[in-house]
Amino acid sequence: MFTVKKTLSLCGMTATSLLILAACGGNENVSQSNSNEGSGNHTSDNGEPFEIEMMANLHTPETPDNLLKELLEEKTNTVLNIQWVPDGNYEERLNTAFATGTLPMVVPMGFDMFNQFKDAMRAGEFWEIEPYLEEFENLNNLNPDILDNTRVDGKLYAIYQGRPLSRQGIIYRKDWADNLGIDEPTNTDEFYEMVRAFTEDDPNGTGQDDTIGMTDRSDLVYGSFKTIASWFGTPNSWGEEDGELLPEFMFDEYMETLDYMKDIHSNGYMNQDFPVTSKDDQIAQFTSGRAGVYVGSMGDVLSLYNDASATNPDIELAVTNYIEGPDGEYGIWAIPGFGSVMMFPKSAIETEDELRKVLGFYDDLMTPEVANLLVWGVEGTHYEVEGDGIRIIEENRNLVDTQVRPFLSLEVGEPESNGRYEMVAEYDVKAEADELIIDNNNYLIHDPSITLDSETYITNGDRLQQLIDDATYQYILGQMDEDDFNNTIERWRNEGGDAVMAEFNTSYAEQK
Secondary structure, three states, X not given: OOOOOOOOOOOOOOHHHHHHHOOOOOOOOOOOOOOOOOOOOOEOOOOOEEEEEXXXXXXXXOOOXXXXXXXXXXXXXXXXXXXXXXHHHHHHHHHHHHHOOOOOOEEEEOHHHHHHOHHHHHOOOEOOOHHHHOOOOOHHHOOHHHHHOOOEOOEOOEEEXXXXXXXEEEEEEHHHHHHHOOOOOOEHHHHHHHHXXXXXXXXXXXXXXXXXXXXXXXXXXXXXXXXXXXXXXXOEOEEEEOOEEEEHHHOHHHHHHHHHHHHHHHOOOEOOOHHHOOHHHHHHHHHOOOEEEEEEEHHHHHHHHXXXXXXXXXXXXXXXXXXXXXXXXXXXXXXXXXXXXXXXEOOOOOOHHHHHHHHHHHHXXXXXXXXXXXXXXXXXXXXXXXXXEEEEOHHHHHXXXXXXXXXXXXXXXXXXXXXXXXXXXXOHHHHHHHHHHHXXXXXXXXXXXXXXXXXXXXXXHHHHHHHHHHHHHHHHOOOOOHHXXXXXXXXXXXXXXXXXXXXXXXXXXXXX
C-alpha cells in the first residue's frame, strides 16, 4: 500500500476563476475533425447505458440539480454516478479512498496530487491509456505537448483539463497614466517609474497622499513576484546551468528581483503588508482607487473593471504583458498547460472493455455539441450564440451558477481541442487581454522539473519551499540581507535540498 501525502494544490481554482477561464475570446479554433454527436458506444453487456462512477471537485457552495447531468447522460448513453467533493476537502477524500481501496472509475487530480501518485502508477494501480487513445478520434486532438507534461517514465496515464499556458501580465489605471502623461511601460525601469508616479505624483488629482503604485498579496506565485522575476530572466522554479538543474533562487536573477521588489516596498510604492494581504483585499485596494497597478492574470481585468466602475464610472483600465528586463528580453513563466488530470484506477475499471467505454465517454465530451453543453449549458436557457462566441443570458445567470458551473470541473481538453464556444468579450480591454494571453505563448519560460522525479521533494518539498518563501518575504521587507538569504539557501541544501537536486538531476539525465 502506498502512502500519499496531502499537499496544497498549486492549480486549485475558485469557481469564479474556472468560469473566467472558460470564457476567453472567440471560437476560431473549432476542430473540424470533431464530430457533432457523441459516439454513444457505452452500452453495458445487458444492453443498458454504461454506468460510470467518478469523483469531481465541487467549486460551488451546493451540488447542482440533475438537469445537466441527465442531458449529458442522454448525449453520451451513460449513467453518471458523480461523487461531488468540496474542493477544500478533495485531497483528503482522495487519499482516504485510495487507502481504503474505494476509488471510483474516474479520479481527477491537481498537479501536486498527480506527483504524489506516481509510484502508484508505476506499480500498475492505474491504467496506462496511450495504447487506447488512437481508437478515439476526439481524444486524439489533445495537445501532445501538454500530454507530454503528464508522462511518467514516458507513459501516459491521464487525460487533462486544459488551461492557458500563461495569463500573466499587468492591469493598470490608464486614466491615472493619462493624467500624469505616462506611457504604457515596456521595461522594468518604466514599470518602476509608473508605480513611483502613481504613489508620489497625485494621479487621481485629489491633492492628497491617498494612492500607492502597486497592490500585491500573500502569494509568491500568482501574485506579483514570480511574474516580475520572469521579467528579470529568472528560471521557472528550476533552471539549467552548465548542464545541471538548480532551483530558481540559486540564480542571480532571483536576487535581482528581490532587490527590485525590496526597493519598491521600502519606498512605499506598494502595500506594506502584502505578505498578509488576501487576494480579496488586494482586489479591493485596486477597485477602490487606492492602488494603480495589479500584476497577475490579465483576464481579471473584466471583474476588476466591473467592481471599480460601479463606484467610479469614469475609470479607464489597460493591460499589457510585455515588460523587458535589464537584458532587453521578455519572458514569462508558464504552467504545464493543465489544471487537473483524469486518472483511471484498475481497482474500479477491471477490463479493457470497461476502460474503452470510459474513454469513449470522454471522447464524447470532446465533441463541440457535448462540450458546449458541459461548459455553457442549454442554448436559449443559459446562453445565446453571438457570432463565433456565446453570451450568458443575464436574467438566467442564477441558473448558470447553480445548474452549469459545477460541471466545469468535468471538462477535458480546451477550446482548441474540443471545439466548444468561448465567451464574447463585451469589454474591449478584456478582448485585448485575451489576445495578450495568446501572445504570451511566444515568450514562455517552462519549468524543466515538471516530469522529473524526486522522492525527497515529494516528502519534504513543501517544508523546504516554505524556508525559501519566508526568506523571500523577509528580504523584501528588509528583515534580512543577502548573507542571511544565502544562509537560508545553505539550510535548504542541508535539510534535504541537496538530495532534491541530486534526484532531479538524475531523473533529468535519464530523460535526455
